[in-house]
Amino acid sequence: MNKHVGDTMKKETILKFDKSIARKKPNNIHQKKPCPFCVTEGLSELLETQDSIILVKNKYPVVQDAFQTVLIETDDCESELSEYSKPHLFKLIRFGVEKWLEMEEQGSYQSVSFFKNYGPLSGGSVRHPHMQIIGFNDVDYRENLKEDYFIGDEIHCSNGVQLNLSTMPMIGFTEFNIVMNDDLAGIDQAADYIQKTVHYILHHYNGQGCSSYNLFFYHWLGKIFIKIIPRYPTTPLFVGYGFRQVFSDPFVLIEDFQKYSF
Numbered sequence: 001m002n003k004h005v006g007d008t009m010k011k012e013t014i015l016k017f018d019k020s021i022a023r024k025k026p027n028n029i030h031q032k033k034p035c036p037f038c039v040t041e042g043l044s045e046l047l048e049t050q051d052s053i054i055l056v057k058n059k060y061p062v063v064q065d066a067f068q069t070v071l072i073e074t075d076d077c078e079s080e081l082s083e084y085s086k087p088h089l090f091k092l093i094r095f096g097v098e099k100w101l102e103m104e105e106q107g108s109y110q111s112v113s114f115f116k117n118y119g120p121l122s123g124g125s126v127r128h129p130h131m132q133i134i135g136f137n138d139v140d141y142r143e144n145l146k147e148d149y150f151i152g153d154e155i156h157c158s159n160g161v162q163l164n165l166s167t168m169p170m171i172g173f174t175e176f177n178i179v180m181n182d183d184l185a186g187i188d189q190a191a192d193y194i195q196k197t198v199h200y201i202l203h204h205y206n207g208q209g210c211s212s213y214n215l216f217f218y219h220w221l222g223k224i225f226i227k228i229i230p231r232y233p234t235t236p237l238f239v240g241y242g243f244r245q246v247f248s249d250p251f252v253l254i255e256d257f258q259k260y261s262f
């Protein structure tokens with residue numbers, strides 16, 4: 001095999017993406033194909049289920065050196081996290097977080113990620129509500145984190161859980177953070193904040209709502225950090241120069257969010 005410059009780069013920050021697997025992947029956001037998560041007999045190996053929530057191995061593991069799973073959130077293809085009843089929301093977030101932390105405790109991975117993509121600009125390809133839990137064999141996402149990424153102006157705080165708007169975001173502009181202890185005492189409060197934030201993003205963000213978002217979980221420093229980011233084309237000042245930007249008037253957004261949600 002030919003050597004190329006990338007081979008000498010630090011392995012911990014460069015993940016290899018398998019294009020040959022990606023080509024076989026159904027993309028039912030952009031193509032008119034049957035939903036791969038509705039046809040349950042077509043699912044790859046079932047790992048665990050709780051009512052309509054199903055954890056399966058990912059049939060299309062495009063990330064190399066990783067164990068990829070899909071958490072199917074409900075059997076209702078057209079539903080969305082922002083619309084679940086509180087009992088289903090609490091059950092889903094608790095189940096997902098527990099499975100994520102269990103995979104971490106197995107000790108087989110350097111780190112385990114837990115995240116969700118929703119909408120055409122999120123990087124997601126299947127409409128059916130789902131999240132992903134991915135164990136990385138040789139990379140630790142925590143090496144890329146800074147505590148600054150999760151601090152911000154408080155939007156709400158309750159039951160030991162804080163919801164804030166990033167003042168020093170990872171990429172730029174709007175990043176919502178939820179911070180709680182990893183004893184999971186605040187998990188239902190965190191789930192409620194997740195749902196309120198996603199609802200605000202989809203229906204009210206920027207006056208008209210935003211079509212896409214990402215949701216990320218991080219287990220670090222004895223805490224669970226959750227980041228929710230509305231998605232649109234990334235600012236060129238970040239792509240080209242690494243400059244992160246925030247809005248000059250964060251309290252306009254915070255007051256708007258509070259008006260709709262609390």
Ligand SMILES: [Zn+2]
Pocket residue numbers: 035036037038039076077128
């Ligand atoms: Zn479906």
